[in-house]
Amino acid sequence: MKQNIWILSELYYPEMTVPAPILTRISEGLALHAHVQVVCSQPTYSARGIRASKREVLNGVDIHRVVSTTLDKDVLPYRIINFVTISISIFFTALFHIKRDDIVLVVTNPPLLPILAAAVCKLKGAKSVLLIHDVYPEVLTFAGLLNSYSLIFRLGYKITSSIYRSCDSVVVLGRDMARLAVRKIGRSDHKIKIIPNWADLDSIVPCDRKKNRMLKALQLTDRFIVQYSGNMGRTHGLEELYEAARQLDSQEDIHFLFIGSGAKKRWLENRIFVDDIRNATVLSPRSREDLSDSLNACDVAVIAFIAGMSGVSVPSRMYNIMASGKPIIAVADADSELALVVSEENAGWVVPPGNPNALVERIIYASSHLEECREKGMNGRRAAERKYSFNRVLTEYEHLIEDLTVQ
Numbered sequence: 001m002k003q004n005i006w007i008l009s010e011l012y013y014p015e016m017t018v019p020a021p022i023l024t025r026i027s028e029g030l031a032l033h034a035h036v037q038v039v040c041s042q043p044t045y046s047a048r049g050i051r052a053s054k055r056e057v058l059n060g061v062d063i064h065r066v067v068s069t070t071l072d073k074d075v076l077p078y079r080i081i082n083f084v085t086i087s088i089s090i091f092f093t094a095l096f097h098i099k100r101d102d103i104v105l106v107v108t109n110p111p112l113l114p115i116l117a118a119a120v121c122k123l124k125g126a127k128s129v130l131l132i133h134d135v136y137p138e139v140l141t142f143a144g145l146l147n148s149y150s151l152i153f154r155l156g157y158k159i160t161s162s163i164y165r166s167c168d169s170v171v172v173l174g175r176d177m178a179r180l181a182v183r184k185i186g187r188s189d190h191k192i193k194i195i196p197n198w199a200d201l202d203s204i205v206p207c208d209r210k211k212n213r214m215l216k217a218l219q220l221t222d223r224f225i226v227q228y229s230g231n232m233g234r235t236h237g238l239e240e241l242y243e244a245a246r247q248l249d250s251q252e253d254i255h256f257l258f259i260g261s262g263a264k265k266r267w268l269e270n271r272i273f274v275d276d277i278r279n280a281t282v283l284s285p286r287s288r289e290d291l292s293d294s295l296n297a298c299d300v301a302v303i304a305f306i307a308g309m310s311g312v313s314v315p316s317r318m319y320n321i322m323a324s325g326k327p328i329i330a331v332a333d334a335d336s337e338l339a340l341v342v343s344e345e346n347a348g349w350v351v352p353p354g355n356p357n358a359l360v361e362r363i364i365y366a367s368s369h370l371e372e373c374r375e376k377g378m379n380g381r382r383a384a385e386r387k388y389s390f391n392r393v394l395t396e397y398e399h400l401i402e403d404l405t406v407q
Contacts, residue, residue: 002035003405004102006126008094008117010086010110012040012063014052016288018231018316019107019133022197024061029394031060034401039064039093041086044073066093074263076145083110091116100125103404111136111156118163127404130167135180135312136160142309143234160184168404171195173314174337180311193400196337197316198393199323199384200291206325206381207296214290214297218281223255224367227298227326230317232262237304237331242271243356244363245280254367256280259294295324299373300348300366303338304331307353314338319388322347322380327373329362347380 007027011020027036042065043050054065066089071078087110094117098104104126106117114130121128137156140146146153161184164170170185170192172178181192215221228241238258245256256279258268265282272280286294295301301321305313310333318338321328328348332338339350349366351358366373 002033003401004099005030005034005036005401006094006098006102006104007036007038008040008090008104008106008113009038010041010044010083010090010107010113012038012065013058014050015043016285019109021288022316023107025390026394026397027061028059029390030397030401033398035062036060037062037064037097039066039090039097041066041068041082041090042070044070044082044086064093064097066090074261083112086110087112087116091120094120095123098124098126102126103129103401105129105131107131108133108136111140111160114163115159118166122166127168127407128166129169129171129400129404130163131171132177132181133173133313135177135184138180139235139312142306142312145234157184161186167191168407169193169400171400173197173316174311175340176311176333176335176337177314193396195393195396195400196314196388197319198390199319199388201323201385201389203288204292204295204320204323206377207292209296209299212297213293218257218297220255220257220281220297222253224253225255225257225298225300226329226363227257227259227295227301228304229259229295229301229321230303230315232258232260232265232268234263235306235309235313236262236264237306237353238264238268240331240353240356240359241302241304242268242277242280244359245272245277246275247356247360248363249277249279251279254279254363257298258282260285291320292324295321295326298326299370300329300363301326302329302331302359305333305336305338305353307333309333309353310336318342319384322384322388325374325377325381327366327376328380329359329366331359341383345379345383346376347383348376 009023013024030036056063068085068089069082073079106114137153141148164185248254269282303315314337328342330338330342330350342348349362
């Protein structure tokens with residue numbers, strides 16, 4: 001008899017915002033040997049406005065899409081309303097369907113969901129796996145939404161620590177996140193398992209930038225392109241990238257290409273317009289079908305976080321950038337998983353957050369060392385093939401499920 005696996009998440013196909021494609025692939029992979037059911041919401045991010053079927057079987061996965069609000073997530077009060085309605089709706093659906101000894105994998109977004117999922121698992125006698133994509137409530141302090149000395153933060157910290165301890169397994173994305181999880185649990189615990197996200201090695205491959213369709217359309221084939229692609233959220237260092245673009249505005253051979261969406265996008269567009277920055281272009285997110293072309297539309301990619309984010313979030317975009325064969329400038333804490341991977345694999349450079357001058361120096365260096373850029377980019381591609389393939393990651397999840405099944 002196949003093991004029943006439940007995956008509880010706000011985001012799932014047809015949503016394309018991370019972690020939706022990650023969870024979709026994991027679910028479909030596990031469905032080859034188990035009965036996998038997903039409880040999720042209607043799209044609220046990049047695919048917002050699409051109304052998917054409330055119930056369907058897709059690639060072997062039984063999907064339950066709950067009734068909830070789908071307000072604009074970039075408006076903070078609306079996002080909170082979405083969080084609450086989605087979490088409560090998933091809770092009642094899970095409570096009705098989940099049975100004893102089922103395995104429940106719940107994602108940390110939205111932050112209320114793991115708390116409710118833990119209650120379901122306790123009430124129904126199910127086994128629980130917490131997949132940490134963002135560490136709450138810590139990430140809210142770095143986003144400027146919560147004071148770390150506040151009563152709400154202290155209460156949230158105690159609750160999430162209790163959830164970590166109560167789970168049968170805690171999956172983290174990197175070594176920095178594992179260290180933070182150990183602190184929250186209060187001891188080094190075998191239940192913590194590091195399983196990274198992966199690179200889409202089949203659809204994202206290195207391509208000749210001279211033939212890149214996006215650069216041709218933007219008439220930027222003759223420039224050195226510095227690209228930021230992905231979420232432009234409150235914890236990302238867009239300010240430093242903007243300052244780098246401002247300082248380098250007089251250098252016509254260097255151009256900054258921003259692709260994505262998020263809370264800081266409007267601020268970025270306004271600053272570029274008001275200050276008449278001519279060496280920067282801001283575009284909306286590309287489709288998954290265009291992702292390889294998009295990631296290849298640069299000479300160097302930048303992943304930027306504000307200071308202190310080590311352990312709080314591991315950027316999944318890192319692996320796909322590595323797959324594209326582009327070097328990474330990591331604006332990140334030195335002990336973060338991002339910085340460790342870039343340094344260990346010689347796949348780019350690490351710049352400390354809060355130092356835009358150092359970022360400018362690194363960009364200028366990279367623009368005058370194109371062969372080194374290519375070498376570091378291919379180092380990243382080879383590392384992605386060795387360590388961050390989907391099959392390798394799926395095997396880790398399969399072993400995790402096997403271990404829980406026999407417990």
